[in-house]
Amino acid sequence: MEKENEILSAIKLGNPKLLEQLYNEYRRPFLLWAVQNYKCDDDAALEVYQKAFTVLYFNVKNGKLQQLTSSLKTYIFAIGKNLFYERFRDKSLQVVHIDEVMNTTAVQDQIDNSILEHYQNNHQREFVRQLLDKIGDPCRKILSLIFIDGLGHKEVVDAMGYSDERVVRKRKSLCLKTLREMSLQLKNHD
Amino acid sequence: MNDFAKMQLIEAYHSQQLDATQQSQFDELYLNDIEFAKQVEDFKPIFEGFEMLHLEAFEKQIQSWEIANQLNPQVNQPQLVAHKGGLWRKLMVYVAAAAILIAAPIFYWNSQLTENEQFAHFFDPNTMAVMIPAVRAGGLTPAKELEKKALEAYVRKDFAVALPLLQEYSNVHKDSVRIVKSMKLYIGISQLGLNKPAESIASLKDFLSFNEETISDYRQEAEWMLALAYHRNGQKDEALDLLQQIAQQPNNEYSSNAQKMYGMLNQK
Numbered sequence: 001m002e003k004e005n006e007i008l009s010a011i012k013l014g015n016p017k018l019l020e021q022l023y024n025e026y027r028r029p030f031l032l033w034a035v036q037n038y039k040c041d042d043d044a045a046l047e048v049y050q051k052a053f054t055v056l057y058f059n060v061k062n063g064k065l066q067q068l069t070s071s072l073k074t075y076i077f078a079i080g081k082n083l084f085y086e087r088f089r090d091k092s093l094q095v096v097h098i099d100e101v102m103n104t105t106a107v108q109d110q111i112d113n114s115i116l117e118h119y120q121n122n123h124q125r126e127f128v129r130q131l132l133d134k135i136g137d138p139c140r141k142i143l144s145l146i147f148i149d150g151l152g153h154k155e156v157v158d159a160m161g162y163s164d165e166r167v168v169r170k171r172k173s174l175c176l177k178t179l180r181e182m183s184l185q186l187k188n189h190d
Numbered sequence: 191m192n193d194f195a196k197m198q199l200i201e202a203y204h205s206q207q208l209d210a211t212q213q214s215q216f217d218e219l220y221l222n223d224i225e226f227a228k229q230v231e232d233f234k235p236i237f238e239g240f241e242m243l244h245l246e247a248f249e250k251q252i253q254s255w256e257i258a259n260q261l262n263p264q265v266n267q268p269q270l271v272a273h274k275g276g277l278w279r280k281l282m283v284y285v286a287a288a289a290i291l292i293a294a295p296i297f298y299w300n301s302q303l304t305e306n307e308q309f310a311h312f313f314d315p316n317t318m319a320v321m322i323p324a325v326r327a328g329g330l331t332p333a334k335e336l337e338k339k340a341l342e343a344y345v346r347k348d349f350a351v352a353l354p355l356l357q358e359y360s361n362v363h364k365d366s367v368r369i370v371k372s373m374k375l376y377i378g379i380s381q382l383g384l385n386k387p388a389e390s391i392a393s394l395k396d397f398l399s400f401n402e403e404t405i406s407d408y409r410q411e412a413e414w415m416l417a418l419a420y421h422r423n424g425q426k427d428e429a430l431d432l433l434q435q436i437a438q439q440p441n442n443e444y445s446s447n448a449q450k451m452y453g454m455l456n457q458k
Contacts, residue, residue, distance in 0.1 A: 016251070024255070024259060046256070058245070063205075063206045063207050124235050124238045125243055126239075127239050136322050137324065147240035147244060148240065148247050149244075150244055169194075170194065176197060179236060180233060183232065183235070184232060
């Protein structure tokens with residue numbers, strides 16, 4: 001469990017390579033499990049897997065999952081199970097033969113699927129996209145790398161050639177300040 | 191507490207990452223410092239927008255892993271956590287047997303990928319490196335305004351809008367070899383995005399012929415795009431030669447994609 005909690009910390013700090021490895025690690029077992037237990041086709045299983053992986057990532061990133069009480073694999077399967085229940089409930093379909101490959105009830109209270117619901121909020125997304133277009137570089141680049149691509153400060157140092165993480169934090173802070181001023185101006189303008 | 195520390199608290203609050211000490215500092219400031227409380231509220235839509243953009247980017251990222259996975263399923267199955275023991279081995283045998291049944295349609299799908307789908311997977315211009323002129327007090331000159339519009343459209347990957355603007359900007363500066371040549375990269379990539387591979391090849395070659403030092407930061411992307419343009423233009427031998435060169439450079443950021451594409455083209 002200690003090793004898996006280290007993986008959580010690494011995800012939180014922003015590590016796209018590790019995420020890709022995790023995605024590939026659990027993909028095949030998840031698809032097998034889903035197709036067998038929910039009698040769905042590959043496309044449906046893949047769609048649920050991708051949603052489950054997204055929920056896992058945002059729960060870690062947003063600090064909703066800080067410490068694992070079971071394996072990371074159990075956690076992602078539990079999210080998948082929740083998503084299948086929602087899917088079948090929505091489509092009024094009956095779940096056929098659920099064979100529990102692992103005990104997922106222990107992690108239910110650590111799961112929050114709400115990130116997927118926020119996706120509809122186009123207005124906020126376009127508002128910030130507009131601000132980033134206006135702010136110009138290097139602020140656009142630094143804010144995009146950190147807040148949109150989810151990179152850690154260390155990765156930003158490498159990507160932008162700054163001397164150390166302190167410079168990145170300072171720059172980010174100034175850029176956020178500018179972004180706020182632009183946002184207020186834009187709102188006053190409207 | 192200085193502005194920098196306050197900003198860090200606000201960011202941690204909106205990212206839901208306040209620890210216990212920060213939480214109490216935050217609560218106290220929020221109650222007693224009106225300006226701080228206003229800043230917290232002003233930043234709310236900004237951080238919400240960031241999270242939505244992050245979600246959008248993450249979904250795109252997952253799709254790119256998925257396409258890579260389906261193009262090359264054997265390579266992309268790393269084992270992060272080591273497992274030992276008889277039960278695990280038995281389970282692996284069971285999983286392997288079942289995987290054959292599940293993977294068969296995926297292999298089938300892989301072989302059915304159209305050239306357009308393959309191209310869409312590999313064609314991913316690095317727009318993060320594009321430097322758009324920032325608006326300063328007094329505004330921008332017409333030429334800078336044109337450059338800004340052209341590059342903004344390019345960054346949005348709206349190549350139909352970007353291409354004529356980039357060409358116009360290049361014409362305005364036709365006396366500056368540096369600007370004309372440097373714009374060739376974006377022009378060539380836009381042409382490729384608009385499925386004009388022959389024109390793209392000419393532009394990218396022109397870019398690559400420019401002074402080595404000036405374009406060194408962008409050389410890798412230009413070569414990778416040139417390989418894609420060759421492939422798109424039906425020049426398989428040229429594409430394979432260039433892909434092989436890129437794949438053999440361990441520090442080239444397109445090396446792994448070049449290996450994948452080289453393998454795919456060689457199978458045909």
